[in-house]
Amino acid sequence: MKEKEMKTGVLLKRFVPYYKKYTKVMIMDLFCASLTTICEMVLPLILRYVTNQGLKDVASLSVNTIVSMGLFYFALRIIDGIASFYMAYTGHVMGAAIETDMRQDAFSHLQKLSDNYFNNTKVGQIMSRITSDLFEVTEFSHHCPEEFFIAFLKTVVSFIILSRINLPLTLIIFCLIPVMGVSCIYFNLQVKRAFKQQRNHIGELNSRIEDSLLGNRVVRAFANEQIEIEKFTQDNMEFLNIKRKAYKYMAAFQNTIRMFDGLMYVVVIVAGGIFMIKGLIEPGDLVAYTLYVFTLLSTIRRIIEFAEQFQRGMTGIERFMELMDADVDIFDEEGATHLDEVKGSIEFKDVSFEYPDDHNAVLSHINLSIRPGEKVALVGPSGGGKTTLCNLLPRFYDPTEGNILLDGQDIKTVTLDSLRNAVGVVQQDVYLFSGTVFENIEYGHPGASKEAVYEAAKLAGAHEFIMGLKEGYETYVGERGVKLSGGQKQRVSIARVFLKNPPVLILDEATSALDNESEYLVSKSLDRLSEGRTTLTIAHRLTTIQNADRILVLSESRIVEEGSHEELLSKQGMYYQLYTSVRETEKEVELEK
Structure with missing residues (x-):
C-alpha cells in the first residue's frame, strides 16, 4: 500500500509541540544565535570605517582608535565563543531529549496497537521507524529553528545595511534571491x-x-545460504540505486546554488565597480558591501547544506507520524470499570468476527456459555476459528458483531489491564525474553518475591530442571529462549502463568510441538494449572482433552457439535471422524516403531 506523502507544513505543525518542554532552552539558544550573528555582522562595519577613513585622511586614524576597535571586536569574539558553546552543547542535548521523547511516544503507542497492526507490518520497518529514523531528529530539532533564525536575522540586517550603503545595488542582489528560492524548492x-x-x-x-538471521537454522538446514545472499544482494543494490538517485538531485541542487552564488559575485563586481567609478559608492563601502554579500551567501550556503539534514529530519518525522497515526482499535471505553474478584463465567452472545484486512468470516453468530471453573476444549480442522475465538476473550481483537461477557460484564466496559490480568495464556509458540530464567518467570507478576517465583516453578514442574542448570534461576536463556529445550521453555511459560494466578486460562495447543516425554511433563503441569480455573483448551491431539467437562467442535466459522467425549463419540459426527482418524494415525506410528 502506497503511503500518502505528508506536507512539510503539516509535519512541522505536529512536530512543534515537542519543543514545549524545552521552551526556556530554545529561547536561550535563539538568544545565543542572535549574539553570534551580531558578532559576525560587526566586522564589515569596522573594516568599512577603517578603509574609508584611511583613504580620506589616514592621519585621522590613531593607534588608540585601532587598538580600541580591535579589543572591542575581541570582546565580541569571546561572547561569540560562549554563545556558540551553549548552542553546540545545550542545543544538541535538547535535540537528543526531543528524540528520546518521540521514541518513548512511539514505543508507548506500539503497546496500544492490536494484533492486526503487527500482522500487517514488518518488524524491521517498525524498528527502523523508532531507531534510525529518529536519529536524524536530534540534529534537525536543534539546528532547524537555529539555522532559519540566523538566516532571517542575517538577511534582514544585511538588507538594511546594504540598502543604506547603496539601494540600487542591493535591490539587484535581492531580486536574484527569489529566483534562487524557486530553484531550491x-x-x-x-x-x-x-x-x-x-x-x-x-x-x-x-x-x-x-x-534471514532469525531463520538461520532453516537456511542452513536447506543449504540455502547462497539464495539468502542473492536476495540480500538484490535488496542491497536497490538501496544503492535509491541513494544514487538522491545524490543526483542533491548534486543538481548544490550546483544550482553555486551558479547563483557566482552570479551574485559577478553583479557585485561589475555593478559595484561601475558605481564606484561614477562616485556612487565609496571604496570602503564596496569592501563592506562585498563582505556583507559574502556573509549573505555564506548564510544561504549554510541553509543549502542544512537542506539535506532538513530533509532527512523531515523524512524521519514523517515516518514517525505515520506510526503514530496507526489506529488504536483496542482501547478502554469511556467510563470503563476495573474488573474485581473474577469468578470465571464466560458468555459469547451472537459473536461474529472477520479480519479487517481480508474480510473473511472466521466466526459466525457464536453463542456459548461457560460456567466458572468449567474446562472446555475446542477442536476442529485448521482454520475453523478456535484460536480466534480464544483471542477475542482478552481482546486481542474485538468482535465484528455481538458481545462477550465475563462474570456478566461486557468485556468492552472493563479496563484492558484488569481484563488481561484475569486471563492467562499458554501458547504453543512460547516466547521467552532475553534474560534469566528468574526474570522470565517473574514477568508473570513483576516484583514478586523469590519464594513466589520458586513456588510457581515447582507447581509448573520446572524447579528441578532449573536447579540442574549451571546458574540455576540466574541462567541466561538466550534470545527467544534458544538455550532451553521446547519442553523446558513451555514449563517456564507455565510457571509464569502460575505466578500470574489468573481465574481464566487459555491453553492454545500448548503440548502439540513437544516430544512424548516433554508432553507428559507439561501435561501434568497444565493439569495442576487448570485446577479451580475456567479453562479453554485448544488441542489437535484429542487424547489430551478427553477429560474436559465439555468439548466444542468448530468448523466453517461455527460450533457444529458440543458435548462430552463419550457423547460426541456416540453421535458419530465430525468429532467421531476426527478421533477415529487420530487413533488410526497413532496405531500406524506404533507399528512403524
Missing part, C-alpha cells in the same frame, strides 16, 4: 522524495536481515 522536493524512498528501503533491508 523544486530540488528540495525531489531530494525529500528520494530520502523517503531511502528510509522505506532501510526498513525493508532490516526486515530482510532480521528474517
Whole structure:
C-alpha cells in the first residue's frame, strides 16, 4: 500500500509541540544565535570605517582608535565563543531529549496497537521507524529553528545595511534571491522524495536481515545460504540505486546554488565597480558591501547544506507520524470499570468476527456459555476459528458483531489491564525474553518475591530442571529462549502463568510441538494449572482433552457439535471422524516403531 506523502507544513505543525518542554532552552539558544550573528555582522562595519577613513585622511586614524576597535571586536569574539558553546552543547542535548521523547511516544503507542497492526507490518520497518529514523531528529530539532533564525536575522540586517550603503545595488542582489528560492524548492522536493524512498528501503533491508538471521537454522538446514545472499544482494543494490538517485538531485541542487552564488559575485563586481567609478559608492563601502554579500551567501550556503539534514529530519518525522497515526482499535471505553474478584463465567452472545484486512468470516453468530471453573476444549480442522475465538476473550481483537461477557460484564466496559490480568495464556509458540530464567518467570507478576517465583516453578514442574542448570534461576536463556529445550521453555511459560494466578486460562495447543516425554511433563503441569480455573483448551491431539467437562467442535466459522467425549463419540459426527482418524494415525506410528 502506497503511503500518502505528508506536507512539510503539516509535519512541522505536529512536530512543534515537542519543543514545549524545552521552551526556556530554545529561547536561550535563539538568544545565543542572535549574539553570534551580531558578532559576525560587526566586522564589515569596522573594516568599512577603517578603509574609508584611511583613504580620506589616514592621519585621522590613531593607534588608540585601532587598538580600541580591535579589543572591542575581541570582546565580541569571546561572547561569540560562549554563545556558540551553549548552542553546540545545550542545543544538541535538547535535540537528543526531543528524540528520546518521540521514541518513548512511539514505543508507548506500539503497546496500544492490536494484533492486526503487527500482522500487517514488518518488524524491521517498525524498528527502523523508532531507531534510525529518529536519529536524524536530534540534529534537525536543534539546528532547524537555529539555522532559519540566523538566516532571517542575517538577511534582514544585511538588507538594511546594504540598502543604506547603496539601494540600487542591493535591490539587484535581492531580486536574484527569489529566483534562487524557486530553484531550491523544486530540488528540495525531489531530494525529500528520494530520502523517503531511502528510509522505506532501510526498513525493508532490516526486515530482510532480521528474517534471514532469525531463520538461520532453516537456511542452513536447506543449504540455502547462497539464495539468502542473492536476495540480500538484490535488496542491497536497490538501496544503492535509491541513494544514487538522491545524490543526483542533491548534486543538481548544490550546483544550482553555486551558479547563483557566482552570479551574485559577478553583479557585485561589475555593478559595484561601475558605481564606484561614477562616485556612487565609496571604496570602503564596496569592501563592506562585498563582505556583507559574502556573509549573505555564506548564510544561504549554510541553509543549502542544512537542506539535506532538513530533509532527512523531515523524512524521519514523517515516518514517525505515520506510526503514530496507526489506529488504536483496542482501547478502554469511556467510563470503563476495573474488573474485581473474577469468578470465571464466560458468555459469547451472537459473536461474529472477520479480519479487517481480508474480510473473511472466521466466526459466525457464536453463542456459548461457560460456567466458572468449567474446562472446555475446542477442536476442529485448521482454520475453523478456535484460536480466534480464544483471542477475542482478552481482546486481542474485538468482535465484528455481538458481545462477550465475563462474570456478566461486557468485556468492552472493563479496563484492558484488569481484563488481561484475569486471563492467562499458554501458547504453543512460547516466547521467552532475553534474560534469566528468574526474570522470565517473574514477568508473570513483576516484583514478586523469590519464594513466589520458586513456588510457581515447582507447581509448573520446572524447579528441578532449573536447579540442574549451571546458574540455576540466574541462567541466561538466550534470545527467544534458544538455550532451553521446547519442553523446558513451555514449563517456564507455565510457571509464569502460575505466578500470574489468573481465574481464566487459555491453553492454545500448548503440548502439540513437544516430544512424548516433554508432553507428559507439561501435561501434568497444565493439569495442576487448570485446577479451580475456567479453562479453554485448544488441542489437535484429542487424547489430551478427553477429560474436559465439555468439548466444542468448530468448523466453517461455527460450533457444529458440543458435548462430552463419550457423547460426541456416540453421535458419530465430525468429532467421531476426527478421533477415529487420530487413533488410526497413532496405531500406524506404533507399528512403524
